Amino acid sequence: MKIDLTDTTSSKINKALVKGRRAVGTPAVGMVLTLVIVTDEENAYDALKAANDASREHPSRTLVVIKRAARKQRAQHNSHLDAEVRVGADAGIGETVVLRLYGEVSDHADSVILPLLLPDTPVVVWWPGDAPLDPAKDPLGALAQRRITDLYACESPLQALGARMHSYTPGDTDLAWTRLTPWRSALVGALDQARTNVTSAVVEAEADNPAAELLARWLGERLRVRTERVVSDGPVITAVRLGTADGEIVVERPEGPLATLSLPGQPSRSLALQVRPTSELIAEELRRLDADDMYATILRNRTGEGPK
Known part of the structure; x- marks a missing residue:
């Protein structure tokens, strides 16, 4: 089931989730975490498909955050939120909300997300593409117990790896490490x-x-x-x-x-x-939400020589 909401609010999205669950008979109590995916339109489909596949092992509420420029035809109202609520078969094992943030509201994505987090469950934030240099200090990353980045998506992955070394905070991890x-x-x-x-x-x-x-x-x-x-x-x-x-x-x-x-x-x-596939990598990361001490150790380890 899909419910489209235009120029909406977090409160209306929560009401739509309740309405959708009642319509398809899906309880919220079976979900074990909130997965926040911060991406763009180009990567949203693949990221959401991977998250839906991973939800078979980890039923979750998935919130997809897509920041977009304000529409020209809405110049008089250039800051707004559109949402697509998916429950039942359209959302894997759990429920999904695709959020498109336009204009100034995109600078306050954490305020939009906060009321939509499942209570008393862990929060994981995943950046499938470009990620902040310091994920833990990002407003969305600060809401999470686990922050997942992917060096493969960086234009200069080894340079980004150096930045990860200096900004590491317990709870950070990267899919380049998971692939190993x-x-x-x-x-x-x-x-x-x-x-x-x-x-x-x-x-x-x-x-x-x-x-x-x-x-x-x-x-x-x-x-x-x-x-x-x-x-x-x-x-x-x-x-x-x-x-x-x-x-x-x-x-x-x-x-x-x-x-x-x-x-x-x-x-x-x-x-x-x-x-x-990415779905297996995400499923592996969601199995453990504590700090990965070995990942932290190797970020600081410069034992290997450069390529020759």
């Missing part, structure tokens, strides 16, 4: 099998890949070795090579969903290491 979960699991499993000391590490990836930089820092932190970055043709991370006295431990994924694991003295084997 399968790689980290594969490498931990490989080291458990090899049971040998690592003396060097190399991460191969396309140039300016922020996940590769984070992976290099993580390896440096966990293994206490200097980690080298090597530029490959990609896509994304293509290989990790760990030097040991017995030979190299290699996890290599030049393309496709399968990687090859090579251990000294053992036959090579295949690993599932596919590039995950």
Whole structure:
């Protein structure tokens, strides 16, 4: 069910949510958090689709904030709020409000959002595209226990990574870090099998890949070795090579969903290491709402060398 509201208020949106729930018989008590997506028209569809898919695991109220310039035909009333309320099958497992803020009201998005937050539940803010340099100090970010950014959306991801290091506040995280979960699991499993000391590490990836930089820092932190970055043709991370006295431990994924694991003295084997969709990344982040201490540590770790 969809309800369109033009030139509306937060109070009217809340009434529309109640009306929609009654019409489709959907209770609000089953929702576990409020997910605020701050985006633009270009990225709104994909972000909302990912959030709806993630809501199967985390039923939530999703608030999509789209800031727009005032319409010329509304010059006499250039500050207003339009909303689209979705409940039932149109909103995944939960309910969705798409908010379009025009003119001066877009400078006060936090005041619009605050009355729409579910009471006594966590708030997560996600920027699928451009994000503030200091998410915790952003008016919307200040409302949240968890703030999700994506370095892949930045024009200069490694420069943005440096800014994240200086502005980090507990609760901040980035999807470039989330994308590394399968790689980290594969490498931990490989080291458990090899049971040998690592003396060097190399991460191969396309140039300016922020996940590769984070992976290099993580390896440096966990293994206490200097980690080298090597530029490959990609896509994304293509290989990790760990030097040991017995030979190299290699996890290599030049393309496709399968990687090859090579251990000294053992036959090579295949690993599932596919590039995950955004919905899976968001679902993973919503599983934990406490501070990610390891992410904070690697932001400060400069163990890895630059690409060569």
